[in-house]
Amino acid sequence: MKKNVLTALGLLILLVSTGVVFGKNVKQVNNVNAAKSAKITIEQARKIALKKVEGKIEDEYTIENEDESVISFVFIIKNKEGKTFEVQVDADNGEILSAEEQKEDMEDQDSEEPPQFNG
Numbered sequence: 001m002k003k004n005v006l007t008a009l010g011l012l013i014l015l016v017s018t019g020v021v022f023g024k025n026v027k028q029v030n031n032v033n034a035a036k037s038a039k040i041t042i043e044q045a046r047k048i049a050l051k052k053v054e055g056k057i058e059d060e061y062t063i064e065n066e067d068e069s070v071i072s073f074v075f076i077i078k079n080k081e082g083k084t085f086e087v088q089v090d091a092d093n094g095e096i097l098s099a100e101e102q103k104e105d106m107e108d109q110d111s112e113e114p115p116q117f118n119g
Helices: 002-036 042-052 106-111
Strands: 056-064 070-078 084-090 096-101
Touching: 042 056, 042 070, 042 084, 042 096
Parallel strands: none
Antiparallel strands: 056 070, 070 084, 084 096
8 A cells, every 4th residue: 555655646746747847848938939929010120220320211121040030120221411321120129239331332432443643
């Protein structure tokens, strides 16, 4: 009889332990799914980018991870002075990841005639 009680107690402990481990894993999966659903829309990202650099959006694209989930939005914005900026917005929380002025392309520089030296 003692053996049956010990066996039953052992099985009960095993079942409770398994339930606790399984319950923790389910909770972690739910947190991951909640984080994926917290993404901002591209319209919200546009507004955030235009608050950082006022102007007109010339181009836009997204950066995705291996799962093809959008991780950031990138906007090419031309301001009133004619300068072009690249603004990157985090797709999860709307934070500005970078805002940099774009320099002239090498092609534009090559199209200009080099200075002539008479020597």
